[in-house]
Amino acid sequence: MSKLKILITEDDKTTRIFYDNALDDEVFEKRFETDGEEALNAYKSWKPDILDLDLVVLKEGKRLAIKAVRSCNWDLCLVKFGEAH
Numbered sequence: 001m002s003k004l005k006i007l008i009t010e011d012d013k014t015t016r017i018f019y020d021n022a023l024d025d026e027v028f029e030k031r032f033e034t035d036g037e038e039a040l041n042a043y044k045s046w047k048p049d050i051l052d053l054d055l056v057v058l059k060e061g062k063r064l065a066i067k068a069v070r071s072c073n074w075d076l077c078l079v080k081f082g083e084a085h
Helices: 013-022 036-046 055-070
Strands: 004-009 028-033 050-054 076-080
Touching: 004 036, 013 028, 028 036
Parallel strands: 004 028, 004 050, 050 076
Antiparallel strands: none
């Protein structure tokens, strides 16, 4: 069975560590990005099966990211609204 590719956009180091520990390495091939521009580039080149977007991280790239997500034919895409600290 091939691993599911998951792209996680998260700027908080503790949350990235949580995701890394919570998602089984035998099931998921994980990639982490810390800002919107990096995430959009990774999305285009890596073509993940699952996308976890933190809209707070995306800042000015929100519209572009949402447009990109709408154009996909994915089974699962999680868009979350993070909390600014």
